[in-house]
Amino acid sequence: xxxxxxxxxxxxxxxxxxxxxxxxxxxxxxxxxxxxxxxxxxxxxxxxxxxxxxxxxxxxxxxxxxxxxxxxxxxxxxxxxxxxxxxxxxxxxxxxxxxxxxxxxxxxxxxxxxxxxxxxxxxxxxxxxxxxxxxxxxxxxxxxxxxxxxxxxxxxxxxxxxxxxxxxxxxxxxxxxxxxxxxxxxxxxxxxxxxxxxxxxxxxxxxxxxxxxxxxxxxxxxxxxxxxxxxxxxxxxxxxxxxxxxxxxxxxxxxxxxxxxxxxxxxxxxxxxxxxxxxxxxxxxxxxxxxxxxxxxxxxxxxxxxxxxxxxxxxxxxxxxxxxxxxxxxxxxxxxxxxxxxxxxxxxxxxxxxxxxxxxxxx
Ligand SMILES: Cc1cc2nc3c(=O)[nH]c(=O)nc-3n(C[C@H](O)[C@H](O)[C@H](O)COP(=O)(O)OP(=O)(O)OC[C@H]3O[C@@H](n4cnc5c(N)ncnc54)[C@H](O)[C@@H]3O)c2cc1C
Numbered sequence: 001x002x003x004x005x006x007x008x009x010x011x012x013x014x015x016x017x018x019x020x021x022x023x024x025x026x027x028x029x030x031x032x033x034x035x036x037x038x039x040x041x042x043x044x045x046x047x048x049x050x051x052x053x054x055x056x057x058x059x060x061x062x063x064x065x066x067x068x069x070x071x072x073x074x075x076x077x078x079x080x081x082x083x084x085x086x087x088x089x090x091x092x093x094x095x096x097x098x099x100x101x102x103x104x105x106x107x108x109x110x111x112x113x114x115x116x117x118x119x120x121x122x123x124x125x126x127x128x129x130x131x132x133x134x135x136x137x138x139x140x141x142x143x144x145x146x147x148x149x150x151x152x153x154x155x156x157x158x159x160x161x162x163x164x165x166x167x168x169x170x171x172x173x174x175x176x177x178x179x180x181x182x183x184x185x186x187x188x189x190x191x192x193x194x195x196x197x198x199x200x201x202x203x204x205x206x207x208x209x210x211x212x213x214x215x216x217x218x219x220x221x222x223x224x225x226x227x228x229x230x231x232x233x234x235x236x237x238x239x240x241x242x243x244x245x246x247x248x249x250x251x252x253x254x255x256x257x258x259x260x261x262x263x264x265x266x267x268x269x270x271x272x273x274x275x276x277x278x279x280x281x282x283x284x285x286x287x288x289x290x291x292x293x294x295x296x297x298x299x300x301x302x303x304x305x306x307x308x309x310x311x312x313x314x315x316x317x318x319x320x321x322x323x324x325x326x327x328x329x330x331x332x333x334x335x336x337x338x339x340x341x342x343x344x345x346x347x348x349x350x351x352x353x354x355x356x357x358x359x360x361x362x363x
Contacts, residue, residue: 001024001025001026001132001133001134001135002018002023002024002025002026002134002135002136002137002138002281003025003026003028003119003132003134003136003137003138004025004026004027004028004137004138004140005028005110005119005137005138005139005140005141005146005147006028006029006139006140006141006142006253006255007027007028007029007034007090007094007104007106007140008090008140008142008253008254008270009089009090009093009253009267009270009271010140010252010253010254010255010258010270010271010273010274011027011029011138011140011141011252011253012027012034012090012093012094012096012097013051013052013093013097013270013271013274014138014140014252014274014277014278015027015094015097015100015102016093016096016097016100016102017274017275017278018102018278018281018282019097019100019101019102020100021278021282023281023282024101025097025101025102025103026102026103026104026105026132026134027094027097027102027103027104027105028105028108028109028110028121028132029094029104029105029106029107029108030107030108030109030110030124031106031107032106032107032124032125033087033106034090034091034094034104034106035086035087035088035089035090035091035094036087037231038086038087038231039162039164039231039232039233040086040164040231040233040267041083041164041191041193041201041203041231042060042083042084042085042086042089042193042195042201043063043081043082043083043084043176043191043193043265044081044082044084044265044267044268045079045080045081045082045268045337045338045339046080046081046082046337047268047337047339047340048082048267048268048271051268051271051272051275052093052096052271054082054084054089054092055092057085057088057092058084058085058088058089058092059082059083059084059085060083060084060085060195060196061082061083061173061194061195061196062080062081062082062083062174063079063081063083063173063174063175063176063193063194064078064079064080064081064174064175065077065078065079065172065174065175065176066079066081066175066176066177066178067175067176067177067178068177068178068180068321068324069177069178069179069180070179070180070181070314070317070318070320070321071181071183071184071314071317071318072314072315072318073317073318073321073322074321075321075322075324075325076175076325076330077324077329077330077333077334078330078333078334079333079334079337080334080337081176083176083193083194083195083201085195105121105123107123107124107125108121108122108123108124108130109121109122109124110141110146110147110150111129111146112146112150113137113150113151114131116247116248116249117133117134117135117248118131118132118133118134119131119132119134119137135248136248136249136250136281137248137249137250138249138250138251138252138277139151139249139250139251139252139255139256140251140252140253140255140270141255142253142254142255143155143159143233143234143235143236143254143255144234145251145254145255147249147251147255148251148255151246151249152246153243153244153246153249153251154243155236155242155255155257156239156241156242156257157236158236158237158239158257159234159235159236159237160187160188160205160206160207160234160235160237160264161205161206161207161208161210161232161234161235162203162204162205162232162233162234162235162264163203163204163205163206163210163211163213163214163232164201164202164203164204164230164231164232164233165201165202165203165214165218165227165228165229165230165231165232166195166199166200166201166202166227166228166229166231167199167200167202167218167222167224167226167227167228168198168199168200168222168224168226168228169192169198169199169200169202169221169222170197170198171192171194171200172194173194173196173197175194176191176192176193176194177191177192177193178190178191179191179192179204179217180309180312180317181314181317182312182313182314182317183314184213184216184217184220185204185205185206185213185217186206186207186213187205187206187207187310188204188205188206188207188264189204189205189263190202190203190204190217191203191204192221199228201231202217202218202221202222203231203232204217205235205264210232234254235259235264235266236254236257236259237257237259237261237264237303237306238257238258238259238260238261238299238300238302238303239257239303240292240296240300242256242257243288244256244287244288244291245286245287245288250277250280250281250287252270252273252274252277253266253270253273254266254270256273256291258270258273258291258295258299259299260299260302260338261299261302261303261305261306261307262302262305262306262309262338263302263338265338268339269295269298269299272294272295273291273295276290276291276294276295277291297342298341298342301341301342301345302338302341304362305341305345305362307361307362308358308361308362309361311361312358312361316358319357320358323352323354323355326352328351328352329348329351329352332344332347332348332351335347
């Protein structure tokens with residue numbers, strides 16, 4: 001049997017793939033309800049449909065426009081993005097796994113290893129400790145992975161705090177906004193993503209002072225201080241140095257820092273990683289090597305872009321947006337999304353060589 005800890009997108013999708021391939025799988029989730037609490041904006045590019053066809057019940061909204069705002073400029077581009085109800089998405093992914101024969105144990109918490117093939121879990125409802133034997137154990141248990149800690153796999157913790165809340169605000173439901181400024185959103189960015197006519201998921205990422213920066217943004221953008229609910233969490237940023245396997249113990253998703261450093265988005269990278277890990281478990285391949293082959297370059301490119309953006313002045317952002325405002329650039333932004341970063345960057349450089357002026361921040 002293969003035991004997966006954590007029924008987020010990474011764990012449930014891997015469980016589904018392994019179940020589909022005839023493997024016996026147990027999926028362990030510490031919460032009573034899969035998908036709760038929500039700590040996510042739930043926006044993904046339509047590239048998600050390469051992995052899973054989303055039913056309507058999972059989709060809150062679709063945006064065909066992104067508005068990019070800097071201190072002194074503004075750009076718009078046509079995009080194809082889906083805003084999900086993240087709790088329903090997680091539930092849907094777990095249901096799909098269950099339909100492939102995966103046994104799901106909610107209210108069960110991973111506590112540690114007895115030996116490399118036996119784990120200790122707590123049945124929280126009945127307050128009982130159980131032991132489960134497994135040929136492989138997967139930590140899909142999020143950014144502060146207990147599996148990584150118990151296995152002695154050091155997590156390279158380069159992270160941002162994602163401060164997000166739902167707020168009442170009437171905006172164009174077809175457009176989401178992103179905000180860039182090295183004073184108001186230092187080293188990351190802010191966003192306003194409409195989930196309905198009058199409710200927006202407003203947030204930002206920051207290394208420090210996240211709450212303070214968030215309240216400033218909230219007041220500036222909405223003129224109010226009211227919050228419907230918080231949905232904050234942590235973005236563990238990709239690192240090439242992160243170990244993701246130790247013998248029969250594997251890490252995936254946020255637990256393995258498989259997150260795009262440009263945006264903090266981890267849903268699509270974790271679904272892609274699930275295919276890699278499923279294949280590695282079935283064919284006994286080296287997961288670390290295969291993951292680097294299949295996703296390493298893309299995530300590294302995101303990291304390089306993030307590191308470059310972190311050096312931008314407000315003037316640089318203004319110039320970047322004026323380049324983005326050209327029709328030829330908009331066409332490329334519509335054709336390639338951030339989940340296909342290689343062709344996106346290559347085409348941008350080919351069609352608008354002035355983007356190269358930012359190379360000084362990369363090298
Ligand atoms: C504010 C914010 C906004 C975000 N917005 C986006 C976005 O718009 N688009 C996007 O693509 N990504 C976004 N992300 C990132 C995205 O949420 C994560 O990358 C994604 O959830 C990773 O999935 P996962 O399955 O690896 O981990 P998780 O979704 O964190 O799932 C881990 C699961 O493991 C369970 N677990 C943990 N410990 C144990 C234990 N000991 N025993 C049993 N179960 C355990 C948890 O309860 C949880 O269900 C955002 C993140 C934040 C913080």
